[in-house]
Amino acid sequence: MMSEDISENDLPSVKFENELKTLMNYTTLEGYVKKQTTIQDIDKWIQSFQSKVEQYLKDSSRDTSLDYDKRCKHFNYLINITISKITSLSHGIVKTNEWSHKIKDWRSKLYTSNPNLMCKEINTYTKNNKKILGTFCEDSDYIKKKISDIQRSKQCQNILKNISTRKELLTTIFEDEKGKARKYTEINEACSIKNLNTIFPSITCSSSIEPASETDAHTASDNDVDTGESSDRLRTQSSASSRDLSNFRRESFTVTGESESSSDSSSDAIGLVSLPIFGVLALSFVLYRYTPLGSKFHASFRNNENT
Incomplete structure (x- = not known):
């Protein structure tokens, strides 16, 4: 229920x-x-x-x-x-x-x-003090009768603050009356300023909602009816998920970057070894084709064949 x-x-x-x-x-x-x-x-x-x-x-x-x-x-x-x-x-x-x-x-x-x-x-109420006490007693009686519902109510803290503020004011009035030896304010024997703790002892609110874990995010979004609390909770979870995803991307990029650097280093090493070989071959071709050394080399090669 x-x-x-x-x-x-x-x-x-x-x-x-x-x-x-x-x-x-x-x-x-x-x-x-x-x-x-x-x-x-x-x-x-x-x-x-x-x-x-x-x-x-x-x-x-x-x-x-x-x-x-x-x-x-x-x-x-x-x-x-x-x-x-x-x-x-x-x-x-x-x-x-x-x-x-x-x-x-x-x-x-x-x-x-x-x-x-x-x-x-x-x-x-002939005096304001009596009005404060009378309404305090009335509302305290109501709270006692509805204590279970009030403790589970989302407004429990507001109710507690309201009645506690009035109790503090009445406590101040009581101390003043006691210090000046005045007649104590009372409506009747049960509703007397001398019995404030009996009239309203206290209540413990149990309406606070535990923050949902990330695994409960979907459940919270399905069950909560667009309350500020559920929205804030989902926003927090969404931000956390975004941060996790961002970190994952950054870590993936770092690992990939390191692999690419290793491949580039191997390619550079092969390139550095190959360059002198290609240079010698190219130079030999130019000397053979476009200089007198090429003709002499060609004549010497033919003489060797005829011998």
Whole structure:
């Protein structure tokens, strides 16, 4: 059975916040600048945000797998920071109060008309530290339930980095609270900043892929679905094969060159021995044919025949 490839975006709190902020067009709100963004732009943003989020919450209220208490806290927290951002844009206290009440009234009516949401305005993370701890506990519970799939997931390292970063931040908060003798941050007894190692002990990722040997190159190319890892691996193997082939050609050329040099040396030796012989014969022919020595030699040869 193939394991589920879980990513950090599947962590419950991360998924919820990403979906909600996308619907809210939250990046646009974050880009608004004090005393520069117009009242009309803010009014338009609030209207769009209310209609989209309302539909999303109605749809999600039918999902029985959700932890409504955690979703309620998270949603109210996001609404509160949204109100804080809008009131910071400073178009006068009258207008900012109007925006704040408009959003709060909308939320109250939303909860009243949709009892399936099981949420009240007072159920929220009162401080940022509590929100960090609450979402950390929620996502840690999810990881524990999905531990086998996550350990085999290609995104395991990203999930580990995400949750470990939050754990380090909470550890810093814990040390600060301990040093200043403050009341420790906690959601409940199980989700307390004093129990971070119990909430999330650690995970060991087993999703790393061993580099393929050259004999496995064909298997890798047949089985891998054009992933960057398999492409890099095949490129490496191809480069190695090219280098081996280049070396083989160079070695072959060296051996052949040495054989040719030996043959040339033998031919040169024969040529050097033959040259004096051919030279003597040629000189004798010239002397015989074109000089008086030839006539004398010819006459002497005839006298010897007649004798």
